[in-house]
Amino acid sequence: MGGGGDSRIPRLLNEMLAGSEIRTVVRTYDFDPEAGRKQIACWVEDLRPDLVIGESLGAAHAIRVRDVPHLFVSPSLGAPVFLYRLAWLTRLPGGSALLHRIWPVKEGDRQPLRFEYDIMKKYRPHWEDACRAASEGGCYYAFFGKRDHYRKWGIVKVSTWRKMFGNTFQEYDGTHFMEEEFIHDLLVPKIREILG
Numbered sequence: 001m002g003g004g005g006d007s008r009i010p011r012l013l014n015e016m017l018a019g020s021e022i023r024t025v026v027r028t029y030d031f032d033p034e035a036g037r038k039q040i041a042c043w044v045e046d047l048r049p050d051l052v053i054g055e056s057l058g059a060a061h062a063i064r065v066r067d068v069p070h071l072f073v074s075p076s077l078g079a080p081v082f083l084y085r086l087a088w089l090t091r092l093p094g095g096s097a098l099l100h101r102i103w104p105v106k107e108g109d110r111q112p113l114r115f116e117y118d119i120m121k122k123y124r125p126h127w128e129d130a131c132r133a134a135s136e137g138g139c140y141y142a143f144f145g146k147r148d149h150y151r152k153w154g155i156v157k158v159s160t161w162r163k164m165f166g167n168t169f170q171e172y173d174g175t176h177f178m179e180e181e182f183i184h185d186l187l188v189p190k191i192r193e194i195l196g
Helices: 008-017 033-047 058-064 079-091 095-102 123-135 158-165 180-195
Strands: 052-055 070-073 140-145 169-172
Touching: 008 180, 033 058, 033 123, 052 058, 058 070, 058 123, 070 180, 079 095, 079 123, 123 158, 140 158, 140 180, 158 169, 169 180
Parallel strands: 052 070, 070 140, 140 169
Antiparallel strands: none
């Protein structure tokens, strides 16, 4: 949410995998989940990726990509329903502005956040479609930070992951925003393992 091409994890992955046979591609997609789904579908068709990585709110989009292995960092499986439930707030004077103060957008190639009622109401069907895609099976693995502050909110829940995908995850002693040492020691080796 609010991430993009110049976010920290994609930048570090590009640096750590530079010179290898692995090429990383990052795209910034629309905050509207339906528009984002269409953009991602076009990129998947064009790029034909061997692996899809979803981070935080991007997990629901990644899950919707079928027939490719998936890897997740701090998958916020509760976020789509959370955003759907907050849609009413945008109808109040100052409601959208409040959400923008809570989740400000950084400069650069980042996803513009548009806290609008019609957009936020689309997150529930977006999540339902992700659940349908997940039920079809596939290769899913996730990393969860033990000190992830979104776990207290219920936005990131290991129990939801376990219910959907079993014990295909690992916890690390970090935060929601996977620290560089864990990217190097956990994420990159898992990418290499999945890609063979």
